[in-house]
Amino acid sequence: MALSSSVHLVLVFLTTEVTLSTGSNECVARNFGHGSVVCECNSTHCDSVGSVTLHPLGQFSSYLSSRTGSRLEAGGGAVQGNSTGEGLRLTIVPYQKYQKIRGFGGAMTDAAAINILSLSAGAQDQLLRQYFSPEGIGYSVVRVPMASCDFSTRLYTYADTPGDYNLDNFTLAPEDIKMKIPLLQRAQALSPVPLSLLASAWSAPAWMKTNGALIGKGSLKGQPGGKEHKSWAQYYIRFLEEYAKYNLTFWALTTGNEPSAGHITNYSFQALGFTPEEQRDWVALDLGPALHASSHPHTHVLILDDNRLLLPHWAKVVLSDIHAGKYIHGVAVHWYLDSLVPAEISLGVTHHLFPEYYLFGTEACSGFSPLDRGVKLGGWDRAEHYARDIIEDLNHYVVGWTDWNLALDQTGGPNWVKNFVDSPIIVDAKRDVFYKQPHFYSIAHFSKFLLEGSQRVGVLANQHTDLEYTAFIRPDGSVVLVVLNRSSTVIQFEVWDPAVGYISSTVPDHSLLTLAWNTQ
Ligand SMILES: *[C@@H]1O[C@H](CO)[C@@H](O)[C@H](O)[C@H]1NC(C)=O
Ligand SMILES: *[C@@H]1O[C@H](CO)[C@@H](O)[C@H](O)[C@H]1NC(C)=O
Ligand SMILES: *[C@@H]1O[C@H](CO)[C@@H](O)[C@H](O)[C@H]1NC(C)=O
Ligand SMILES: *[C@@H]1O[C@H](CO)[C@@H](O)[C@H](O)[C@H]1NC(C)=O
Ligand SMILES: *[C@@H]1O[C@H](CO)[C@@H](O)[C@H](O)[C@H]1NC(C)=O
């Protein structure tokens, strides 16, 4: 396509800017032979696009990541007055309005904290900046496991004294006090916005449980309203109170990680079984009233915290009950098994049945499948998997998406049951470096641009396309469109935003593109 001289000038200007900004911030690419590259960071260097300011009205900004090695590569051009008149056109439909974004983030597990702290102070700082500072990728949500989970090095809860129904011996662990809390405080200090902390428990203390153990098949003894159920609700309150002493207040808590796991015989790590009926009654009789009477009554309560295949049934059971429903704000979903359950019949139906409750992604990771286990440095397929899932979730009313471990070591741990997986940041403590995986950038294409309050709007394609996309209008009126192409063909397309005009673009094979433009 021929460029008009004014567009040409713009591109020259952009090229200069990119050169200047990448002079000290470019990706130090390393190829480990898994299809694409990782970017290596150390205590003095880490690639970053900086804090993004969009080009003025009449131009668009673009950011591209690709299998061939682009990582949030900045570009842009002029918004045109006319259509090119051929090919695929994506039309922004601003009057079709959907959900508003809450935020994106990851989990401060014991393993993540151990890995971050295994680096030198300078490299720790670089790593935290990558996620939380204005130069970073805009994380504002941090999920914090309450006591141990599989990504711990030992089994513990905060109230392991048998029979301690009053929780007199409730005490945070060294993992909280020496590792997670100081890191969360540092993350908060780097963040331009208050972090939205989200608490999830894996298991109740063994003495509260039917199986007398943190792992395996087991649930709380007795019935909702009984003393174990009451103590378990108080345990959450005590957790919120203890963290508040460190100036860390929680936006939300979930009713417990993966309640379905606690119904699996010999389940290999920490779990607490709930049926939807038991969860409903526990919220109505114990957790809800305890939270309401506590010093943290505004903490949001998210149910499920498990795979979406349990929807809409789980939501129907819990949310149809007004005694439980009045204490609940949202439904938390994990991404495992997403390929087995279409988003429309799980997320979509749940949203349409209960539009006053939001949907929130609370866990996802690569490398969990037995066929594709653990860390794969530079695996682009994992970047596509993330992007695909985020787009699908966002297009089905999800308001936020939380990754699993913020950082892991090269084996995908530590994890006391060797349930090793991948993470967007892999730490090599021996060399005092960390690697940013392709899926780090995948999340960034959304998290850095979809600020809190951004509202999803409609997008219409004029012909069939296998491109995957989602569009939002940000609080300042600017538009963000993210497009994923998982195929091996390059094709030109254009975007029409009736408010500003036409944007002509291409999304190369195996790439992810964020386009953004001002409308005023
Ligand atoms: C960090 O990486 C940069 C870029 O590769 C390099 O120039 C610098 O020497 C490294 N710093 C340390 C402390 O290794
Ligand atoms: C758009 O196309 C029409 C008809 O081809 C032409 O008359 C007009 O000048 C074009 N406008 C712009 C802004 O290029
Ligand atoms: C539990 O707390 C009580 C009262 O504070 C104390 O006397 C006791 O030693 C504690 N027990 C354990 C096992 O920590
Ligand atoms: C507590 O955190 C808030 C931000 O979340 C900050 O403004 C305030 O200064 C902190 N207070 C203390 C005592 O650290
Ligand atoms: C569970 O573990 C016990 C003890 O190791 C074993 O005997 C039993 O066969 C296991 N059950 C299943 C279903 O794996």
Ligand SMILES: CC(=O)N[C@H]1CO[C@H](CO)[C@@H](O)[C@@H]1O
């Ligand atoms: C899988 C996929 O999305 N492939 C698309 C990549 O982009 C070209 C151009 O739009 C399409 O032809 C492919 O179908």
